[in-house]
Amino acid sequence: MTSIARRRLVQASAAATLATGLARPALAASGPIKIGWLPALTGPSSSTGIAIGRGVGFGVAELNAAGGIDGRKVELIIRDTQSDPTKAVNAAAELTRSEKVHVIYGPGNSGEALACTAVIARARTPQLNPCFVDEVIDAEKYPLAFRTAPSNQQVGAAANRFVLDILKIREIAVIGDTTGYGTSSVKAFAAMLTAAGASVVYEASIDANQPDLLPDMMRMRNAGAKAIMPWSVNPGFLARLLNTRAAMGWDVPVAGQPTLGSGQTRALLERPENWQKVYQTNFRTCCYGEDGKLPERTAELVARLRKAQVETSDTLLWWIAAGYDIAALVTAAVRHAGEKPEQMAAYWNAAGPFAGVFGHYGWAANQHNGYPDDSVVMSQANSFQNGTFRLAPGYG
Structure with missing residues (x-):
């Protein structure tokens, strides 16, 4: 069964789709939806990548356990950037050209994202970006890149x-x-x-x-x-x-x-x-x-993470939650608009706001910074x- 949080996000996304008039396409009967993930798993900036990776992996595992996207499995393809912008660029090129992923999440660190964003954009691959640095998001310059975190x-x-x-x-x-x-x-x-x-x-x-x-x-x-x-x-x-x-x-x-x-x-x-x-x-x-309680949706995720023995005591929960939301965002776009780059981008531009665990995301064609100010x-x-x-x- 899908999580309560995931159901809420997908239900809200479906309603928004109807409101915006985006037509739901017929999905192919087979073939995975590929998400490329570019974390730093080693090197001095690895703390972020390791933690976000726990959330991405958990979200994809939950989604696949519930049947994937209308029967299609989601495949998570990971390349370690090693905290090195040059290696991140090479990894991004491999994911877009050789692996032909449907969407890239990351890189997980802004220094690497500064080097990679143009490479990913030239490959016409949608990108969900968790980095803060302002320059990595520009709706006109990079129309397929969307920020899933606050800006600097x-x-x-x-x-x-x-x-x-x-x-x-x-x-x-x-x-x-x-x-x-x-x-x-x-x-x-x-x-x-x-x-x-x-x-x-x-x-x-x-x-x-x-x-x-x-x-x-x-x-x-x-x-x-x-x-x-x-x-x-x-x-x-x-x-x-x-x-x-x-x-x-x-x-x-x-x-x-x-x-x-x-x-x-x-x-x-x-x-x-x-x-x-x-x-x-x-x-x-x-x-x-002061009462020691987390918001309801976050508490539900924490309970499932604990049951699955996903470690949270050595990291930041928001990193995990930010990664967790990605599977649902990709699911909503593919299910309600299609797997082509332009279809996914058009959906994210028009169908929000998306109610995730880490935050509510709302983008527009001319604004790809989608995190609310009052949540920071x-x-x-x-x-x-x-x-x-x-x-x-x-x-x-």
Whole structure:
């Protein structure tokens, strides 16, 4: 039997299809629908790919156990990008040319997506993209690419609002790693802070493999920073930052990228106390309130993950939930519009909003950023419970 969440998404999608007049095609009797998945399963950016992969795999397994798409199985074809943009480009070319996948999900990291998106677009393959960097989505330039997560503008707005309006701090250090994601995020968020009247007293991109962060941390403190905003998906880098802050006795809040709260980051902390006053971007669907309860749809997924023994204690639940929604989004498009690239894109453009577990997605022909602003929040890292977190102060 399909999950309640999947039924809701597909039922809502079917109703939207009728409303928009998209005709349901006759499906072939055989042949799998192929989803290409481009995660970093190894290398410094692998925490994201491993976790999202658990959700993608679980969603596809549930779908196939329920009979697939009108009897057609969904085949998940995975290529490890190894946290390397060049390898990601090669993997994308293989999936589109040799494997001839119907749709690509990923890459899972923005630095790789920056390198891959044009390659995937030239192959005329639909792409569902979970990355934040603004440049990877452009409805005119890449009409088959759709974002299934917030953009950097949305993430930055939430984090900056928290530091400026809730913590009431205006002297800020903004740092990132030297990946495409890290450098572009620092540039974008520092500009947003400055425009909002903050003082960016220190701005830098730092090699994530740099073993000693003390010199950079000393420069931040000497510049007068009263908060640090780091942007990296590398848990080792973020843990070293938090460990160094503690060793310095520098009691400033840290607020930024979701990986600040991941199980991988926690495992690398020298003391649990180093997670205090740490806040990370998160999503209402994967946060719990003061009553300790998750939203109903999320709680249902967690129960099924637990029954299937899918691990959540070492990662972020939103990564898993984001991957989980992909099978349903592909199912809705193929079932109600067809498997050709233009059919899938036309369906996603017209048939939303789609009610998933991670979020509600709503796109249009001229707007492929489909994640709602009010779902992007901040949470407290040291409230970690199996990949979920308590909402940070200021979020009811």
